[in-house]
Amino acid sequence: MSEPMVEQLLDVTVTVNGRPRHARVPARRLLSDFLRHDVGLTGTHVGCEHGVCGACTVLVDGAPMRSCLMFAVTAQAYAVTTVEGLGSMDGLGPVQQAFLECHGLQCGFCTPGFLTTVTAFLCDNPDPTEGQAREAISGNLCRCTGYQNIVRSVLRAAELRAEAT
Amino acid sequence: MTTQLFGAPVRRREDPRLLTGGGRYLDDLGAGALAAAFVRSPHAHARILDIDVTGALDVDGLVAVYTYEDLPGRVAEPLPLLIPHPALTHGRTQYALARDEVNHVGEPVVMVVARDRYLAEDACERIRVEYEPLPVVVGIEAARRADDLVHPDVPGNVAAHLVQEVGDVEAALEGAPHTLTLDLSVERSASMPLEGKGVLARWDAEQGELRLFSSTQTSTGVRAAVAAKLDLPLAKVECIAPDVGGGFGVKINHPWPEEVLVPWAARLLDREVKWVEDRREHFISSAHERGQLHRVRVGFDDDGRLLALDVRFWHDNGAYTPYGIIVPIITSTQLLGPYKPAAYRCEFWSLYTNTVLVTPYRGAGRPQGCFAMERTMDAIADRLGVDRAEVRSRNFILPSEMPYDQGLLFQDGRPLKYDSGDFPATLARLKAMVAWDDFGDYRRQAEAEGRRVGMGIGCYVEGTGVGPYEGGHIQVETSGRVNVSTGLTSQGQGHQTVFAQVVAHELGVPLEDVFVTTGDTRRMPYAVGTFASRAAVMSGNALALAARALRAKALRIAAEALEVATEDLEIVEGVVRVKGAPGTSMSLGTVSVMSNPLRYAFDEAAKAATQFAGANDPDRAPVADDDEPGLEGRDFYSPTQATFANGMHAAVVETDPVTAEIRILRYCVVHDCGTMINPMIVEGQVHGGVAQGVGGALYERMVYDESGQLLNASFMDFLMPYASEVPYIETDHLETPSPLNPLGIKGAGEAGCIPVSAVIASAIEDAEGFPITSMPISPVELWELRRRHEAGDLPSLARSTTSAGSAAYPSTLEAP
Known part of the structure; x- marks a missing residue:
């Protein structure tokens, strides 16, 4: 038997939802796995691991990124926001509240990716048309809702954000 | 008002949790569990000549490698044929790990267990399997021609052949003023939930118990299957469907190979083991559906009324038939829709191909x-x-x-x-x-x-x-909390909300007091599963019946305590009260205290109940022969x-x-x-x-x-x-x-x-x-x-x- 293949581990620290989070991980550790399995923030979901479904979308310095297409080591220079950073059970953020009101989720698996995507979108376009709302979510897959109530949720979230300011 | 809950567009109770990252899907459980990965067949049809795992042994973190040869007893037998049918004369199911032969790309051949999934996949890459390719049958036309066979002992690749006829179709066609023939086809698709399948198994060696989590549409089915396969008493196996990220049919088939192998390995290794299906695995080793060719012959009168309808179709069932011929039977019967042809015949052939197996997908x-x-x-x-x-x-x-x-x-x-x-x-x-x-x-x-x-x-x-049944169990705690359980599972249908609506409405309690559990065999061991658009009908009605039983008991206890007739009582917002005199009342929590003669004053409700304590009759047993302690209701609905x-x-x-x-x-x-x-x-x-x-x-x-x-x-x-x-x-x-x-x-x-x-x-x-x-x-x-x-x-x-x-x-x- 040859020498066992042992992986080199790296000290990786990523700022997640405002807190520095550290783990010793191999260079190939995906940011999605780092968040889920090393940091224990399992709200970010993995639907395809090839960057198409968008379920794993997190905000990297405020911009939506597929955490399955990014290595944890690469994320060290940035501030990462996950679904857990968008609000809490007692204080839902406006996008979360809108999804609740508009039945914008069913199984909830793809939902965190939509929430982060919509959060970033509304920062850029706080008052979207219905067409723009639909366009904004058209890079995320949902198998349950048919998207109609997600489009409504985007528009409602825009209202809630406007009311809050 | 509670009376308006039923039928109202009530917001979902599961959503705040799911919206804040609080969902608990299969891969969110079992932190630190060993990870399983599989070497799957790259060939659609081949004989396995040799498996060489030595390359994998160098991988740091490797725990175990299993092939068919390692499987004991019933784990080594073919997976069950869930739904036999007399017309399914040539049903075939796969082995949990391929034995000698593979029949579609993606069939599991070797199981690897390692410290994490990355390492398990490293090990898989280093395992060499030698195959002898065999002739491949792809598509319904090739299956019908049967130049080659998927299973050598299944002539014509025909798994099943079924005819149902009402009236004399040939005579009606001959007599019809107009006739047409249509050749139609529908291609394959798949359920494709955003969360694939997954299994987590914890073996408790001290207790000799297995706790199993599966992203399934039937936890009772998986539990019974695994208990049988591992030769464990049913009482020593529990299965829980956690939050499930969509099902659409593919997760009703069971047990999948991984649902047997993961708990088997967990017990053998005495370690927690988890397998989470990746997207490619889902495409090539879960189920597909839809592929059928139809020939329709129809006879009709001058007004377009159907005099005769003759449908023959060929159904692609893939490599195996674990779920029987449910899909083509549904096609052949539900084809009629809202219409009433004077005569109807439907004949189908369910055919093997060297492709992923076919089980129901939504519809x-x-x-x-x-x-x-x-x-x-x-x-x-x-x-x-x-x-x-x-x-x-x-x-x-x-x-x-x-x-x-x-x-x-x-x-x-x-x-x-x-x-x-x-x-x-x-x-x-x-x-x-x-x-x-x-x-x-x-x-x-x-x-x-x-x-x-x-x-x-x-x-x-x-x-x-469709039946055969579902059950509902409801228990009111002394705090007034209403625990509701039904055995079928949830994959996003809002069961925690709709079943709470049913119970709140039937019982007369606030929706916020109702807590619904689904798909947990510890709470409801008898259940069928979530498929066939059956959850609301089956569990909704079971829970309504259970709530009615519980309500009757609550009224009986309260009537005795308040010294009124049960007919004079109503339950509003969780309080049993006298109609027209709402001051004379007691909460359901208090009724719950009174339902149990063991009445330690652990909480305020127990203290409050003592004032209602009746005379201590030495001739009466504390719990009557026809009664049970506790404020609970349980019933089954079987249509x-x-x-x-x-x-x-x-x-x-x-x-x-x-x-x-x-x-x-x-x-x-x-x-x-x-x-x-x-x-x-x-x-x-x-x-x-x-x-x-x-x-x-x-x-x-x-x-x-x-x-x-x-x-x-x-x-x-x-x-x-x-x-x-x-x-x-x-x-x-x-x-x-x-x-x-x-x-x-x-x-x-x-x-x-x-x-x-x-x-x-x-x-x-x-x-x-x-x-x-x-x-x-x-x-x-x-x-x-x-x-x-x-x-x-x-x-x-x-x-x-x-x-x-x-x-x-x-x-x-x-x-x-």
């Missing part, structure tokens, strides 16, 4: 049957020059004819007997919604602008809420037959005259699932179903090459619709209550997807003027059909031509 054979029936209706209308909606209405079963027995045996082996429905009313609403009668004006206007548009229609009836929901859809499409792109301009749904518990959730189900239907009509297919490789096994290549592909869906609801169950409800889960391919085909045909007989249809395929049509190879519809001779469908009966 479960109905979309194909609906496609066949509705294409036939359009063809009849075209032949006679009668309005398409009118031809349908002439064949409707009328409300006065309900209940209507179609004379066939349904999927549950019971008569296909429609319980209720008002098809003329549904059609009238749909026509009004889509402005059916005004479409000619719209078309002319569009044509003047150089645009090509068409309108399509499709009707269906869906058997929902004699399915309920039948129905609906009708219409769509307006535009096809680009140059590029043949297909755009859905309008999509209208009228849907009748009986009494609705929560219309918001029903509507969400319809939206999601239509979206999957649109995928099946225009985008999704499983592209196998001739060697059995699935060429599009990723979300890059399998075109699931995004928001940009799904139209705005207009909906309207009828509520024709089912007379069969206490709540009057019918199922709604699958309805949305059933007629979509039929509707879109109808609309494209209407726009193009030549028949559409195969779905899904891409712009490339439509373009090719146009080319053939222009070359004269594809006839025009009668309504698109002045020449009566160029009929779109053969009017002579062609033998199958």
Whole structure:
């Protein structure tokens, strides 16, 4: 038997939802796995691991990124926001509240990716048309809702954000 | 008010948790568990000559490698055939790990367990399996030709052959003034939930107990299967379905190989083991559905009434038949929709191919049957020059004819007997919604602008809420908290909300006090599962019955304590009170205290209850012979037959005259699932179903090459619709209550997807003027059909031509 293949581990620290989070991980550790399995923030979901479904979308310095297409080591220079950073059970953020009101989720698996995507979108376009709302979510897959109530949720979230300011 | 909860669009109770990252899906559990990964067959059909695992042994973190040779006892036997049928004469199931032979790409051959998934996959890459490729059968035509066999002991590749006939179809065809023959096909698609399958197993060596978590549609089924396979007492195995990220059918089949192997390895290694399916695995080793070829022969009178309907179809069941022939049986029976042909015969062959196995996907054979029936209706209308909606209405079963027995045996082996429905009313609403009668004006206007548009229609009836049973258990704690349990599982249908609505309504308690658990065998060991649009019907009614039992007990106890008659009591907002004298009351929590003679004053409710303590009668047992301690209710609902929901859809499409792109301009749904518990959730189900239907009509297919490789096994290549592909869906609801169950409800889960391919085909045909007989249809395929049509190879519809001779469908009966 040859020498066992042992992986080199790296000290990786990523700022997640405002807190520095550290783990010793191999260079190939995906940011999605780092968040889920090393940091224990399992709200970010993995639907395809090839960057198409968008379920794993997190905000990297405020911009939506597929955490399955990014290595944890690469994320060290940035501030990462996950679904857990968008609000809490007692204080839902406006996008979360809108999804609740508009039945914008069913199984909830793809939902965190939509929430982060919509959060970033509304920062850029706080008052979207219905067409723009639909366009904004058209890079995320949902198998349950048919998207109609997600489009409504985007528009409602825009209202809630406007009311809050 | 609690009395308004039932039927109201109550917001979902599960959502705050799911919206904040608090969901607990399979891979969110078992931090630190060992990870399993699988070496899967790269060949569609091959003999396994040798497996060399030595390369994997170098991988740091490797824990175990297993092949078929390592499997003991019943783990080494073929997986069960869940639903046998006399017509399934050649049922075949796979081994948990392939033994000697593989029959499709993706079949598991070697199981690896390692410290994490990365390392497990490293090890898989280093395992060498030597195969001897065998001839491959791909596609229904190849299976029918049977030049090669999938299983050498299955002649003709025929797993099952079934005929059902009502009346004398051949005689009726011969006597019919008009006849047509249609050849139709529907391609493969798949459930494709965003969360794949997954299993986590914890073996408790001290207790000799197995706790199993599975992303499944049936935890009771998985539990029983694993207990049997591992030769464990049922009492020592529990199975819990945690939050499940969508199912749509694929997770009802069980046990999957991994559901047996992961707990087996966990016990053997005495370590927690987890397997989470990745997307490629889901494409090549979970189930597909839909693929069927149909030949329809129909005879009708001058008014378009169905005199004879003869349907033969060939169903691709993939490499194995663990779920029996449920899908083709449903196709063959539900094909009839809202119509009443004078004579009907349906004959099908279920065929093996060297592809991923086929089990129900939302709709479960109905979309194909609906496609066949509705294409036939359009063809009849075209032949006679009668309005398409009118031809349908002439064949409707009328409300006065309900209940209507179609004379066939349904999927549950019971008569296909429609319980209720008002098809003329549904059609009238749909026509009004889509402005059916005004479409000619719209078309002319569009044509003047150089645009090509068409309108399509499709009707269906869906058997929902099949038995045999579901159970409900309700317990009121001394705090007033109401614990509700039902055994079937949840995959996004909002069960924590709708079942809470049922119980809150029946019991008279605030919704916030009701906590629903589903799919946990520790809480409800008897259950069937979530499929066949059955959850609301089955568990909804079981819980209503359980709540009624609990309510009766609460009233009895309170009446005794308050010294009034039970008839004088009501329960409002969780308080039992005297009607007209609400000051005389006690909370349900207090009633719960009183229901248990062991009454330590642990909490305020117990202290409060002491004031009601009756005389301590030395001649009476503390718990009477006919009573039980605790404020609980439990009941089961077991119907004699399915309920039948129905609906009708219409769509307006535009096809680009140059590029043949297909755009859905309008999509209208009228849907009748009986009494609705929560219309918001029903509507969400319809939206999601239509979206999957649109995928099946225009985008999704499983592209196998001739060697059995699935060429599009990723979300890059399998075109699931995004928001940009799904139209705005207009909906309207009828509520024709089912007379069969206490709540009057019918199922709604699958309805949305059933007629979509039929509707879109109808609309494209209407726009193009030549028949559409195969779905899904891409712009490339439509373009090719146009080319053939222009070359004269594809006839025009009668309504698109002045020449009566160029009929779109053969009017002579062609033998199958």
